[in-house]
Amino acid sequence: MATSLHAHVVEHLGSRIVSGQVPRGSILLAADLEQRLQVSRSVIREAIRVLAQCGLVTSTKRVGIRVMGAESWNPYDDHVIRWRLASDQKGTQLRSLTELRISVEPMAAELAAEVAPETMRKELMMISAQMSHYGRQGDLRRFLELDIRFHALVLAASGNEMFANLSTPIGAILRGRTELGLMPERPHEEALLWHQSVADAISNSDSASARKNMESIMRRTHNEICSLWEGQPRLFVDPAKDTK
């Protein structure tokens, strides 16, 4: 996958920092990394640049490359999200993402009902019909893929690119949920109807109904997986960084 060399280095260092194998406050030296990873300076430097962009490190002269703590990480960076999901902070990351989607998706549904282009409304209807079909049939694999497409499409149809951009990590949540066996044998009939109702409402420009039914989906989805992060610590980021 990661074909280029520097992408490998980003992956290597990033995953180790996020997992805690390289603790916060550590000082890395570019020259060391060259030797340890057997790559040239240019590769190291480009990788460090990317990691600095993610907030994982800062590099200063005469001191080296300082590893930053989790408060500094960019929680919207796809790399960071992936690494966190693969670490023991998985619960915390899933909770944050879920709280975010619970907040956002009802609004996205409401907006979609107002502004979505016709093609997207039609596609939404098709997808929800197929979801009902495969859901009742108990084909969880196909249902999962349709579910992911459904939510991605609602987010995109809102015409808000910040919403649309959440489809990848939200897809990751949904995949994680079924992989961890948190999905029932076959989807609840209620859930199927709610999805159908969201699609109908968006199709009919009924924004209130779209929001309401999406809220129902969110409530149930939350109940189904909130057990995952029970007892996980929360991350309180002090907003004292204003004091430049």
Place this chain on the structure above:
Amino acid sequence: MATSLHAHVVEHLGSRIVSGQVPRGSILLAADLEQRLQVSRSVIREAIRVLAQCGLVTSTKRVGIRVMGAESWNPYDDHVIRWRLASDQKGTQLRSLTELRISVEPMAAELAAEVAPETMRKELMMISAQMSHYGRQGDLRRFLELDIRFHALVLAASGNEMFANLSTPIGAILRGRTELGLMPERPHEEALLWHQSVADAISNSDSASARKNMESIMRRTHNEICSLWEGQPRLFVDPAKDTK
């Protein structure tokens, strides 16, 4: 500010791409950029790496550095947000951010009432008291700074780092609103009371009231500035990128 050379190049190229001066689909050549900007290859390469991370460009062998369209940009990247706010997409960016904060802040207030540490609850009370004071006095400058701190603190107190991370762009919205003269002579008494009520509710762990009052703030804030983006086009990102 941007002390390092490569940061300058990032700034230069990034702002030009976002503003449309370098149109999507353009092909930049590293060798050209070296000459035009009078910097060395390593600087160009590191800058391109950062821009690629933002989704502004992709560089492929034998073809060059391709400038991507707005659908590919990372809408949560601080650079991208800043550049968009400085371009003629300002309206679109403000709308997206506002829709996002309308979705998120009520949930943040609700969570804060449940999980915020004691120090943050107290600070929130202090800030809201000062907001009332300077607000009634008509000191808009101080009120603005307090308002920014208030919302940043609620987001942080939610214990959700994805929420907390939105404080910077949300602060930018609030600043922009007063700069553009969209604020009344002095804050509405209602707004002051709502802020006070949010702080009280969080302090008393009354999550329902915290959400309700924050929703009121959001409703009013939306009405005050939604005129800014009237007629601005929406960005529909087709989620067909799943077809790897």
Place this chain on the structure above:
DNA sequence: TTATTTTTATGCCTGCACAGATTGGTGTCA
């Protein structure tokens, strides 16, 4: 159409000079 060669821009490597921050020493003054 299909296979092969050529072209060409990025990816990667290395040696060198510079800038700026930390550290420790030096000297001055109380």
Place this chain on the structure above:
DNA sequence: TGACACCAATCTGTGCAGGCATAAAAATAA
């Protein structure tokens, strides 16, 4: 003696210049 200001050594990232390797598009041949 001890506190403090100043200066120099040193260390590490930053930037520069050039070279070779390689992959993918384009042109050519089969």
